[in-house]
Amino acid sequence: MATFNAPDLFSKSRHMGGYGNAVVVIGTVAPTGGVSGDIYFPVIIPAGLNVTDIDIVNDDLDSGGAPAIACKVGYAPLSAADNPPAIDDYFAAAGKTFLSTAGRTSLAFQPIKFEKPVFLTITLTATAATFTSGKVTAIVKGDGVGVR
Numbered sequence: 001m002a003t004f005n006a007p008d009l010f011s012k013s014r015h016m017g018g019y020g021n022a023v024v025v026i027g028t029v030a031p032t033g034g035v036s037g038d039i040y041f042p043v044i045i046p047a048g049l050n051v052t053d054i055d056i057v058n059d060d061l062d063s064g065g066a067p068a069i070a071c072k073v074g075y076a077p078l079s080a081a082d083n084p085p086a087i088d089d090y091f092a093a094a095g096k097t098f099l100s101t102a103g104r105t106s107l108a109f110q111p112i113k114f115e116k117p118v119f120l121t122i123t124l125t126a127t128a129a130t131f132t133s134g135k136v137t138a139i140v141k142g143d144g145v146g147v148r
Contacts, residue, residue: 023049023144027120028137034061034069034099034128041119042138045075050113053106053141054091054120059134060102068100070126073107075118082116094125099136115147 027043045051054073062069072094076086091107098105099122120138 021144023142025049025140026137028135029122030133030135031061032133034124034131036124036127038124040122040124040136042122042136043120043140044078045114045118045120045140047114047117048144048146049140050111050143050145051140052111052143053139054109055104055106055139055141056098056122057104057137057139058099058102059132059136060100061132061134061136062100062128062130063132064129067126067129068097069124069128069131070095070097071099071122071124072096074121074123075114076121078117078119084114084116084118086121088121088123091120097126100128102134111142113145 025043025045029040029042031038031040056073072089073092073096074086074088074090076088077084090112091109120140122136
């Protein structure tokens with residue numbers, strides 16, 4: 001039987017203030033269009049956050065049938081000169097159709113820490129058959145560990 005430790009298991013800084021170090025950032029966008037290539041920016045993920053969970057809560061943005069509105073979820077720097085470079089599908093790959101029905105979707109990804117603030121991006125990869133106005137809320141959760 002083998003034991004596997006994270007490489008930084010015993011060297012991580014585990015700072016915890018009097019109220020803990022959990023961070024929740026919530027933001028909402030109310031798009032007026034649903035065309036492939038549109039980008040929704042619901043929230044800024046702050047620097048120093050080790051992002052562990054993202055939930056998207058949305059209204060039904062596509063009341064039509066096929067093709068259904070589809071998207072990918074990623075991040076982009078606030079300034080093009082900043083790092084990290086944009087990865088528009090880090091949190092969810094292209095073709096996700098959760099915007100076509102109202103609900104809450106949890107995204108599955110490896111945790112990632114940002115040294116500089118970034119936009120959470122929802123990029124449409126398919127146009128809505130019949131776009132319907134509504135809200136898209138992103139709930140970003142993580143461990144506030146600070147920047148180097």
